[in-house]
Amino acid sequence: MNQNGSGKIVRKNDDLKSLLRDRDEHFWQLLADRSADAQSFTEIIALASLRKKAEKLGVKNETVLHDHPLRIALIGGSTLYPFSELIEHLTFTAVGPVEVKSGDFNNYRAEITEETSFLYDLKPDVVIIIPDAQNCRYTGGLTDPKDEIESAASSVCDEILQLAALIRENLKAEVIISNFILPPFTDPGPLRTRSASSDWNFKKTVNLMLGTRAPNYLHICDLEFLSYRHGGLNSIDENAWFESKQLCSPSLMAFAAHEIAHLIRGLRETPKKVVVLDLDNTLWGGVIGDDGMTGIEIGDTSPRGEAFKAFQQFIKTLISRGILLGVCSKNDFENAVEPFRRHPEMVLKETDFVSFKANWEPKAQNLIEMADELNLGLDSFVFIDDNPAEIEIVKQFAPDVTTILLGPDPALYVRQLKESRLFERFALTEEDAERTEQYRKEKQRKSLLETAVDMDSYLSSLEMTGSFKRFDELDLPRIAQLINKSNQFNLTTRRRTQAEIEQLMRDPNYVGFTMRLSDKFGDHGLISIVILRSTGTSNMEIDTWLMSCRVLKRQVEEEVVNEFVRIARLKNVRTIKGIFKPTAKNSMVKDLYPAMGFTPVKIDENRSEFELETERFQNKESFITIDRRTKLNEQGRSFSRTAEYI
Amino acid sequence: MNKEEALAELQNIFDDIFLDEVTVTPELSANDVEEWDSLLHISLVVSVEERFKIKFRVGEVEATNNVGEFIDIILDRVNAAYV
Numbered sequence: 039m040n041q042n043g044s045g046k047i048v049r050k051n052d053d054l055k056s057l058l059r060d061r062d063e064h065f066w067q068l069l070a071d072r073s074a075d076a077q078s079f080t081e082i083i084a085l086a087s088l089r090k091k092a093e094k095l096g097v098k099n100e101t102v103l104h105d106h107p108l109r110i111a112l113i114g115g116s117t118l119y120p121f122s123e124l125i126e127h128l129t130f131t132a133v134g135p136v137e138v139k140s141g142d143f144n145n146y147r148a149e150i151t152e153e154t155s156f157l158y159d160l161k162p163d164v165v166i167i168i169p170d171a172q173n174c175r176y177t178g179g180l181t182d183p184k185d186e187i188e189s190a191a192s193s194v195c196d197e198i199l200q201l202a203a204l205i206r207e208n209l210k211a212e213v214i215i216s217n218f219i220l221p222p223f224t225d226p227g228p229l230r231t232r233s234a235s236s237d238w239n240f241k242k243t244v245n246l247m248l249g250t251r252a253p254n255y256l257h258i259c260d261l262e263f264l265s266y267r268h269g270g271l272n273s274i275d276e277n278a279w280f281e282s283k284q285l286c287s288p289s290l291m292a293f294a295a296h297e298i299a300h301l302i303r304g305l306r307e308t309p310k311k312v313v314v315l316d317l318d319n320t321l322w323g324g325v326i327g328d329d330g331m332t333g334i335e336i337g338d339t340s341p342r343g344e345a346f347k348a349f350q351q352f353i354k355t356l357i358s359r360g361i362l363l364g365v366c367s368k369n370d371f372e373n374a375v376e377p378f379r380r381h382p383e384m385v386l387k388e389t390d391f392v393s394f395k396a397n398w399e400p401k402a403q404n405l406i407e408m409a410d411e412l413n414l415g416l417d418s419f420v421f422i423d424d425n426p427a428e429i430e431i432v433k434q435f436a437p438d439v440t441t442i443l444l445g446p447d448p449a450l451y452v453r454q455l456k457e458s459r460l461f462e463r464f465a466l467t468e469e470d471a472e473r474t475e476q477y478r479k480e481k482q483r484k485s486l487l488e489t490a491v492d493m494d495s496y497l498s499s500l501e502m503t504g505s506f507k508r509f510d511e512l513d514l515p516r517i518a519q520l521i522n523k524s525n526q527f528n529l530t531t532r533r534r535t536q537a538e539i540e541q542l543m544r545d546p547n548y549v550g551f552t553m554r555l556s557d558k559f560g561d562h563g564l565i566s567i568v569i570l571r572s573t574g575t576s577n578m579e580i581d582t583w584l585m586s587c588r589v590l591k592r593q594v595e596e597e598v599v600n601e602f603v604r605i606a607r608l609k610n611v612r613t614i615k616g617i618f619k620p621t622a623k624n625s626m627v628k629d630l631y632p633a634m635g636f637t638p639v640k641i642d643e644n645r646s647e648f649e650l651e652t653e654r655f656q657n658k659e660s661f662i663t664i665d666r667r668t669k670l671n672e673q674g675r676s677f678s679r680t681a682e683y684i
Numbered sequence: 685m686n687k688e689e690a691l692a693e694l695q696n697i698f699d700d701i702f703l704d705e706v707t708v709t710p711e712l713s714a715n716d717v718e719e720w721d722s723l724l725h726i727s728l729v730v731s732v733e734e735r736f737k738i739k740f741r742v743g744e745v746e747a748t749n750n751v752g753e754f755i756d757i758i759l760d761r762v763n764a765a766y767v
Binding site for chain 2: 276277
């Protein structure tokens with residue numbers, strides 16, 4: 039109940055009831071919207087009752103497109119009412135007219151196998167099986183051998199899969215099965231997780247087997263996940279079990295019914311194919327036209343920059359799900375495209391987009407053109423923007439496009455997309471299967487590492503790529519940040535301000551370079567910094583050498599040494615001096631220089647010196663592929679201030 | 685909460701669930717309403733629990749003979765929560 043402006047008490051659904059009284063056909067759209075948002079059992083039941091009243095009154099419904107109602111059979115090991123009521127209503131409002139028929143309590147095996155059962159009479163389009171949870175338990179002892187427990191889990195899983203296969207074969211229906219809610223109680227204590235036979239672990243095993251063994255026609259209503267999301271103790275209801283053999287708490291039942299309606303809808307709806315993104319304050323913080331390349335927030339320098347980077351990383355994963363990306367931004371084209379071409383922290387590149395519209399035309403217009411160019415329907419488009427006015431324009435002039443209005447906090451952008459349910463995939467394809475095969479081999483390699491500690495094959499399997507680059511303006515904030523923050527892997531711990539670094543970039547006696555590392559699991563970003571200083575015509579000193587600890591033991595050190603020897607040779611330097619200045623925190627690198635082949639020349643409590651003769655140096659082997667080297671514009675002379683870009 | 689308030693809220697719940705209009709009185713019982721079968725009864729009890737934010741104990745509702753006795757349990761639970 040809410041108080042409205044006039045102080046009169048307004049009850050929820052009063053608006054629906056008034057449309058119903060007037061037999062207004064707008065009733066149906068409002069009912070659908072309200073039902074999609076309804077979170078509780080009571081709300082859904084009340085809406086279902088309004089629906090039935092409207093049907094009885096014959097309120098005209100033009101949103102109905104299907105000629106015959108979708109026939110759904112619900113069978114299982116718990117009482118199926120009122121679950122059936124919730125499923126019927128939410129499927130109706132999500133998909134269209136439905137007819138739901140339920141089996142008897144715990145009679146599903148017979149209903150599936152006996153051709154005289156109601157199932158064979160109904161000829162359902164979809165069959166939902168709620169397997170009996172009482173049957174999903176290990177009856178042996180807590181200390182039984184693991185193999186025995188696994189084979190018991192396997193037979194629970196296989197029985198369900200066989201019943202599903204029978205339905206598929208005999209009735210040609212889509213099959214949805216639910217998996218098992220995990221018991222949320224602390225009992226039996228530590229053995230809950232240590233013993234494969236505990237109810238917790240056993241159900242988890244069966245669920246895992248069901249999911250990974252299910253053929254493509256089988257869809258899973260993941261009660262394990264839904265109850266985790268909802269909270270375990272809120273998901274079960276002992277009382278409802280004893281009173282009327284209910285599957286779960288009414289609140290979880292509401293979520294499960296939503297999930298089933300979503301699955302059924304997904305069987306029919308074409309998935310989204312194109313994601314079109316705004317730029318300013320969507321892919322980066324700030325406005326590129328005003329703030330410029332060095333002013334926008336993107337990358338590891340600031341928390342906001344990191345959030346935008348994470349958002350880009352998630353967007354990038356959509357490509358591998360077969361989704362096309364587009365840009366639609368109110369900007370001058372040259373301004374808009376520049377970060378994609380030149381900003382080192384950008385995850386998304388120009389080539390990731392199939393269409394790039396940066397102009398001053400209305401966005402709806404751009405989207406319509408884009409759909410035309412790509413020969414795709416606007417209903418397969420999702421448009422994402424942080425600006426409510428732009429979202430509104432698209433809603434009005436390109437209403438088939440699904441829109442996402444980003445909230446005020448970029449930290450939550452990824453969550454908004456992950457919760458939108460627009461990019462879900464219902465089954466695995468052949469290609470996926472191939473990839474799975476590759477992963478399987480990969481896994482064998484990893485287990486090799488675990489058993490034999492074969493570091494080489496592990497490093498090789500990471501498929502690492504490194505790239506070196508001279509200091510430039512765009513990297514400057516990150517360089518300054520690392521120089522002033524790194525404590526552990528830092529040989530001299532020499533702090534410098536951003537202005538001092540800029541100064542040094544103009545000084546011909548210095549060469550500063552950075553290294554980035556990526557591997558098959560992703561991009562580690564800028565992870566190492568070196569500043570070399572000439573100390574004579576054939577001598578050079580390593581003024582600064584630091585590295586982010588997250589890439590320790592990845593052979594980054596070896597490649598950095600290779601790189602500064604390469605630079606030294608280009609500049610005809612014969613001796614490179616390495617300095618170690620101990621601090622309270624950098625003892626991890628006290629033996630780094632000797633380990634890299636440097637000879638100690640002075641060992642001291644406060645400062646040790648090492649030397650490396652470039653002539654005798656042999657390149658160190660590593661599993662990192664270097665795809666870019668530091669460029670010395672005018673070799674051996676001055677270093678141009680001009681930033682080098684890829 | 686008193687009996688009148690509980691009765692009024694119960695009327696709202698009945699209006700939400702039953703298709704026919706039912707006037708809720710303390711004397712009303714399932715036998716008086718055609719729609720009120722054992723299935724609808726489950727939805728009714730769940731709705732009452734959710735709306736009044738209470739839990740009945742096992743077997744408790746079954747033992748009541750009419751709405752009046754049902755309200756007695758509701759009030760017992762609701763008011764106990766505020767002690």
